[in-house]
Amino acid sequence: xxxxxxxxxxxxxxxxxxxxxxxxxxxxxxxxxxxxxxxxxxxxxxxxxxxxxxxxxxxxxxxxxxxxxxxxxxxxxxxxxxxxxxxxxxxxxxxxxxxxxxxxxxxxxxxxxxxxxxxxxxxxxxxxxxxxxxxxxxxxxxxxxxxxxxxxxxxxxxxxxxxxxxxxxxxxxxxxxxxxxxxxxxxxxxxxxxxxxxxxxxxxxxxxxxxxxxxxxxxxxxxxxxxxxxxxxxxxxxxxxxxxxxxxxxxxxxxxxxxxxxxxxxxxxxxxxxxxxxxxxxxxxxxxxxxxxxxxxxxxxxxxxxxxxxxxxxxxxxxxxxxxxxxxxxxxxxxxxxxxxxxxxxxxxxxxxxxxxxxxxxxxxxxxxxxxxxxxxxxxxxxxxxxxxxxx
Amino acid sequence: xxxxxxxxxxxxxxxxxxxxxxxxxxxxxxxxxxxxxxxxxxxxxxxxxxxxxxxxxxxxxxxxxxxxxxxxxxxxxxxxxxxxxxxxxxxxxxxxxxxxxxxxxxxxxxxxxxxxxxxxxxxxxxxxxxxxxxxxxxxxxxxxxxxxxxxxxxxxxxxxxxxxxxxxxxxxxxxxxxxxxxxxxxxxxxxxxxxxxxxxxxxxxxxxxxxxxxxxxxxxxxxxxxxxxxxxxxxxxxxxxxxxxxxxxxxxxxxxxxxxxxxxxxxxxxxxxxxxxxxxxxxxxxxxxxxxxxxxxxxxxxxxxxxxxxxxxxxxxxxxxxxxxxxxxxxxxxxxxxxxxxxxxxxxxxxxxxxxxxxxxxxxx
Numbered sequence: 048x049x050x051x052x053x054x055x056x057x058x059x060x061x062x063x064x065x066x067x068x069x070x071x072x073x074x075x076x077x078x079x080x081x082x083x084x085x086x087x088x089x090x091x092x093x094x095x096x097x098x099x100x101x102x103x104x105x106x107x108x109x110x111x112x113x114x115x116x117x118x119x120x121x122x123x124x125x126x127x128x129x130x131x132x133x134x135x136x137x138x139x140x141x142x143x144x145x146x147x148x149x150x151x152x153x154x155x156x157x158x159x160x161x162x163x164x165x166x167x168x169x170x171x172x173x174x175x176x177x178x179x180x181x182x183x184x185x186x187x188x189x190x191x192x193x194x195x196x197x198x199x200x201x202x203x204x205x206x207x208x209x210x211x212x213x214x215x216x217x218x219x220x221x222x223x224x225x226x227x228x229x230x231x232x233x234x235x236x237x238x239x240x241x242x243x244x245x246x247x248x249x250x251x252x253x254x255x256x257x258x259x260x261x262x263x264x265x266x267x268x269x270x271x272x273x274x275x276x277x278x279x280x281x282x283x284x285x286x287x288x289x290x291x292x293x294x295x296x297x298x299x300x301x302x303x304x305x306x307x308x309x310x311x312x313x314x315x316x317x318x319x320x321x322x323x324x325x326x327x328x329x330x331x332x333x334x335x336x337x338x339x340x341x342x343x344x345x346x347x348x349x350x351x352x353x354x355x356x357x358x359x360x361x362x363x364x365x366x367x368x369x370x371x372x373x374x375x376x377x378x379x380x381x382x383x384x385x386x387x388x389x390x391x392x393x394x395x396x397x398x399x400x401x402x403x404x405x406x407x408x409x410x411x412x413x414x415x416x417x418x419x420x421x422x423x424x425x426x427x428x429x430x431x432x433x434x435x436x437x438x439x
Numbered sequence: 440x441x442x443x444x445x446x447x448x449x450x451x452x453x454x455x456x457x458x459x460x461x462x463x464x465x466x467x468x469x470x471x472x473x474x475x476x477x478x479x480x481x482x483x484x485x486x487x488x489x490x491x492x493x494x495x496x497x498x499x500x501x502x503x504x505x506x507x508x509x510x511x512x513x514x515x516x517x518x519x520x521x522x523x524x525x526x527x528x529x530x531x532x533x534x535x536x537x538x539x540x541x542x543x544x545x546x547x548x549x550x551x552x553x554x555x556x557x558x559x560x561x562x563x564x565x566x567x568x569x570x571x572x573x574x575x576x577x578x579x580x581x582x583x584x585x586x587x588x589x590x591x592x593x594x595x596x597x598x599x600x601x602x603x604x605x606x607x608x609x610x611x612x613x614x615x616x617x618x619x620x621x622x623x624x625x626x627x628x629x630x631x632x633x634x635x636x637x638x639x640x641x642x643x644x645x646x647x648x649x650x651x652x653x654x655x656x657x658x659x660x661x662x663x664x665x666x667x668x669x670x671x672x673x674x675x676x677x678x679x680x681x682x683x684x685x686x687x688x689x690x691x692x693x694x695x696x697x698x699x700x701x702x703x704x705x706x707x708x709x710x711x712x713x714x715x716x717x718x719x720x721x722x723x724x725x726x727x728x729x730x731x732x733x734x735x736x737x738x739x740x741x742x743x744x745x746x747x748x749x750x751x752x753x754x755x756x757x758x759x760x761x762x763x764x765x766x767x768x769x770x771x772x773x774x775x776x777x778x779x780x781x782x783x784x785x786x787x788x789x790x791x792x793x794x795x796x797x798x799x800x801x802x803x804x
Contacts (some may be wrong), residue, residue, distance in 0.1 A: 080802045100547075106703050108640075111555075111556075112552060112555070118551075118555060118579065119555070122548060122551070122552075166468065166471050167468070169659065183755055221635075225637060227468070228468070228697075229468075230468065232472070232473030233468055233469045233471075235472065235592070236591065237591055237796065238590065238591040238592035239566075239590040239591065239606070239638050239642060240541075240592070240638045241592070241637070241638070242635070242637045242638075244470040244544070245472055246471065246570075248471055252641060257577075258578065259551075259577065260579050285441070292572070296459075304606060330544075334547075335548070336544040336545070337543070337544055337546060337547050337570035339544070339570065341542075341543055341544050343542045343543060343544055344544045346542050346544055346545060378548075378552075381538075381545075381548060381549055381552035382552055382555075382556065384536050384537060385536045386537040390538060391540075
């Protein structure tokens, strides 16, 4: 089987993605980003006004729900942790030139594995939570690795397969929580049972520093922060990180330099999935949810985490404040209902913000390429008569 | 080739690893089950009323917070709850904060957010959001009343009032009414169209079938699960399939997709039932039987008590077919003979002459 230098993400997509990877950002990109942000904020305000709400009241509600007091901060930080974990994983795969967009499914697979360990394995003490986190990472890493395998064995595009595997993951989780012998909650008497698992035992929950309604720093956040720092260091200071970056920038050059392109790409994809799986375990075992496996447990954290990575331009450290911003939007979004603004508008605002951050570098790069193309064509036009004279 | 071999080995190792973990499992699922909910039947003893109701937190205004797991614009089950709350709140000059499509995994946070916004009453539109209940014990919700619907799956606590109905009763009566129409038309095949194949939909289908068979003993029921209560395209496709199979009465037990499916049924002369609300007055779509078990009707009674300062926490209200105004079933067309039979059936259920659970078990499988 011949080596595929585009690693399954498609060459065009890889080139576009490379514009989002860290690199020298000129003033043009900065100015374009500020302009795009202004446009996004104006459009968001217009949308809020059109739906009958007040932009000022909406911003106030967002602030109240996310930052006005310690309770609100706790909620924001709880949401930020899984977002950051997904984003860190997405940074790894994107830096290697692979576009994993199946985090939503990988979050679910991680949560499924963690729930199974937490509810069905007779492990006692703190070891239980450790095994849960490991199982979540392994299962989701393996799940993402399947896409790599599909590409390796049958040439299936990684973008397509990671996306489609999300729907398979959703069906698997739905099956698990609808099947009594697997993970469906126990029936008590004649009560109707819901498609969800029993709640996790207290020994399977992630601990917190501080307690609701005071400031609550959950272990999930600490894990996410450590992961972000470790990956940032690994990417910038280790041979592995150098190889990953080289692979993302030019797989052909990486191959010629002796990098095992397919193996490293597959590993990057698996690492990306493992972090999404960890996020699933955090969602399941932290106070951000209700500590049960449910089909909707992922709450779009997988998709949003991917957006966090895009906005952070695949920098794990930059993903920290961006995850916090997305956490603010999530926790504040719960307060929007009081202003009469539909809470789904938060998603629209999020999308506009992401576009504002993601579009400028790509647009500037395309414009630069076009200009250099024009210059090359102009140079060719100017050179042509000279060449003709020379030939004559 | 060597690459393929290595990849295959990795996949094998992964499967073996998962298998080993699976085989190591030794705890039973029931070991982590929650406690049994309160026993069936009204429980009004031991309840308490908060001082100052309806302005429970004493901030000079009354705010009702509603959380719904479904689409609050579905023109049916979920919307009825919000509509009722809105109608009542408006008449009293209260404020209402409504939030639809709340993910059950986000229920606790959503309830806390309402409490932080100083609502006086947190109302859950359905028991899917029951994991929000622990918030009622937290300081942030200390000055808040709680209203929780239940399908016998909510544990009573001193901080909440529970409203329960027995789906077996309303669905058995719905099936009985459908059976009467089928008997009149001389047909024996009915349809049941619903969303995901989960416990509450399969139980509903069983009860509906049992009700039909009380009238038409050899009746068959074609059940279709579209996977989504609100997907109109899937619902119409499933309705078309049922019509093609020759059913003449279909129960679109759906949410937002019920109207689209019913319009198709109307165009093909197939009789339909409403999923929870009274829509006998509707002409487009047109329904033949109204099955009333909407959470809004139950909530209206609770709001009346709340306004009077008499809504007790720590108690459970059980809504009985044939005893209370809701749940009930009514024929939309004027058919006195059928109406008489249906009313007699409902009265018998109310008088406990008919054991609905036993009938569903006997005829619903």
